[in-house]
Amino acid sequence: MNEETERRLTIDDVAKVAGVSRSTVSLVLRNSGLVSERTNIAVREAAERLGYVYNRTAAIRARHSYLVGIIIPDLTNPFYSELTAGVDQILNDSGWISLLGNSWESPASQEKILRRMHEQNVDAVIVCPVTAADHTAAENLTRSGLRVLQVLRRTEADTSYLGIDYSHGVALAVDHLFELGHTDIVLLGGDRAYSAATERYEGYMSSMRSHGLEPKHVPCALRRSAAADKVRELFDKQNRPTALICFNDVVAIGAMATLERMGLKVGRDVSVVGFDNVADAEFVQPPLTTVDTHARQLGERAAMLVLDSIQNGSSIAPTTIMETSLVVRDSTGRAPSRA
Amino acid sequence: MNEETERRLTIDDVAKVAGVSRSTVSLVLRNSGLVSERTNIAVREAAERLGYVYNRTAAIRARHSYLVGIIIPDLTNPFYSELTAGVDQILNDSGWISLLGNSWESPASQEKILRRMHEQNVDAVIVCPVTAADHTAAENLTRSGLRVLQVLRRTEADTSYLGIDYSHGVALAVDHLFELGHTDIVLLGGDRAYSAATERYEGYMSSMRSHGLEPKHVPCALRRSAAADKVRELFDKQNRPTALICFNDVVAIGAMATLERMGLKVGRDVSVVGFDNVADAEFVQPPLTTVDTHARQLGERAAMLVLDSIQNGSSIAPTTIMETSLVVRDSTGRAPSRA
DNA sequence: CTGAAAGCGCTTACAG
């Protein structure tokens, strides 16, 4: 940390050593083809020798900041960390870098992050909006004049959207359980307050009806412990379901743990389907049948959409929907025969 | 996205509307106490009304960039996402924002990220260095003239360091198993190529010896699947251990899944101890006994150390070590009696 | 192909 003593080198220092003008150094550093091979080399050598580091912050007239924001509700959820890793990967490959913001589902926090990213002059922001029904939060996404891509959750904000076909995903789960002979299939989790939840709900309802089955939705917070509590309630009663479709894998893992503790064998006494196909899904006991939402690829796609738009100065494709796929493991099995 | 048409507002626009000079607006926006209450309000109102957003990028003469980099080897590992969430939380609370970089354990990638963060003029970078024994990578950490805090892994680079007392953590695990009557205790995972691994190894060795037990280390890559493979090998033979201390929870979860598949009951036939106390540890079957490394608090502490140093213009405390604690759950039990 | 000059949107002494 010798910033205090030695000031940071500038483009002028490089110019002096290379024996060219400041403009020329600037052109070389930005890989402009305009400069002769000889000058090019001389400048690069000088920069290297001096240990010069480009100061992008000072390039306020440049077209891009090479910063893209990514705002998610909970980095601690493995689905979101996969998604974020996907975004980061693609951004890095193209020379951009990610500004991270974890909103913890708080509209106020999302606001603060969004504004700070704007202040940092990001080229775009990829945001998975908070679920709280906060109109201001949604509006601010558009009002800002920023390039915004909403992911996973569609709010009223009129921005581009990259989503998942949740409805179809849930239908895959219902079909799978129906084929195994299940009829009492509960949807566990979600509160229908935001698109990712309502879409699942609608997919569940229509798919159940098309099979002539009675739907039953049990809302539940998206934490392992909340799921554990709900399941205890649900299975304490007489009319136990034979199958659970969980809002996501985190809920499913919480549910399974409780079922096993209650002495119910998952995959035999009760079938459980998760959603997301998180890394652990394969390694819990029993391995979890789940709807894969391809988090990593989703993140990668988000970054690509945004970079495309930045580099071409075009707007982001208004709507992109990605498909899910069912991964069958041991947490689902034939419905137990009614005694 | 009307940047194309409407240019971004500047401090001068605000000044004109508020009827003051550019300097005054600048002072107000930075909460300088020098400005009168009346002027303060007038300027803020004007800014608000116009929808002005401060352009921090242009403040190249300002003392801070309000950017702090965080470089980790794998965001997908729940330990690191907790850590990152902790860092992000504290930074946000203080008005800073995190630049994320996922190195995937690649020295080249770490280099690239580090340089890009430097170019973005970060106030500091918190880095969990790649494990590959790459001297250049380590040296570059110091050479850069950046404010750097190494976390978890200590390289040759002469920077400040925030770590965990791994050695003591492993000793806690060995003691616990010893008290349960175990004598054949294997350390699974780690390759001793970097500090976080050697420290665990040394803690294991000395603790085993102090109990008069024969140590046995089985190296293993830190992925669930690699752990699964190693365990299959290890338990295919005659001389099976009765207990496993795993490098981290991810390894433990992979190991447990395999053991159960082989028909061994974890907590009865074999005891398994993890490391980290990841969120899932409580919810796998059986719940995992593990050494809690307090990832979230570690991240928070890292951010605090760095912010302190930025705000006071001082250097970061050279060494900080945090303690672990043992969380006993059901994956460990009394050693099976020898037939 | 290269350089001198003006400019980006802020901050920082310096006067008053």
Added chain:
DNA sequence: CTGAAAGCGCTTACAG
């Protein structure tokens, strides 16, 4: 307390 001027380290027309 406030403003005019110079400055930060780059980029961008514009000449030649």
